[in-house]
Amino acid sequence: AQSVTQLGSHVSVSEGALVLLRCNYSSSVPPYLFWYVQYPNQGLQLLLKYTTGATLVKGINGFEAEFKKSETSFHLTKPSAHMSDAAEYFCAVSAGNKLVFGAGTILRVKS
């Protein structure tokens, strides 16, 4: 069965610093991978997705992620954190006709 592990339930960075949120997945078939962001009391917004092709994918708000099959990873990065990036981030993997989500990582950005 497909699963997702997000390392670190909370990550804290200073404004302007690199953001790195870790995601490892397990899948018996070639996966489709996603990162979503959730602001308080709101639904999930798609940041980026990997389906096939280029393993480095760029998303909205300056985020990008790299699919590494050998490491079964799909880490999310952003070169310079902004205060508005403070939110909860979820990694997800395709599983049949649905998505399986990780437990989430709360990103805090310090001024």
Next chain:
Amino acid sequence: DTGVSQNPRHKITKRGQNVTFRCDPISEHNRLYWYRQTLGQGPEFLTYFQNEAQLEKSRLLSDRFSAERPKGSFSTLEIQRTEQGDSAMYLCASSLAGTELYEQYFGPGTRLTVT
């Protein structure tokens, strides 16, 4: 705005009461999903529809839960005889079957509190 909408946004009910939530997907999307999210967890799949057909249900969806999508447009999720463990955020998402199958767009959710 043509995004996914959900109503109500918040619902407080007493244990044992029935509640119903509504989801209006993006108009051209033929797939509609329900997920449940509890505090500190990611969303968990409950069920999905393609057009009006309910094609998959999670084991999380007990007999007290029922979902419908009568005309392949909006969907309702009903919980009968609510329990405190049902307190959660209920999220609806929609997508297009085919190449964009997994690109799911989420609504703002309905937060249920059972007292």
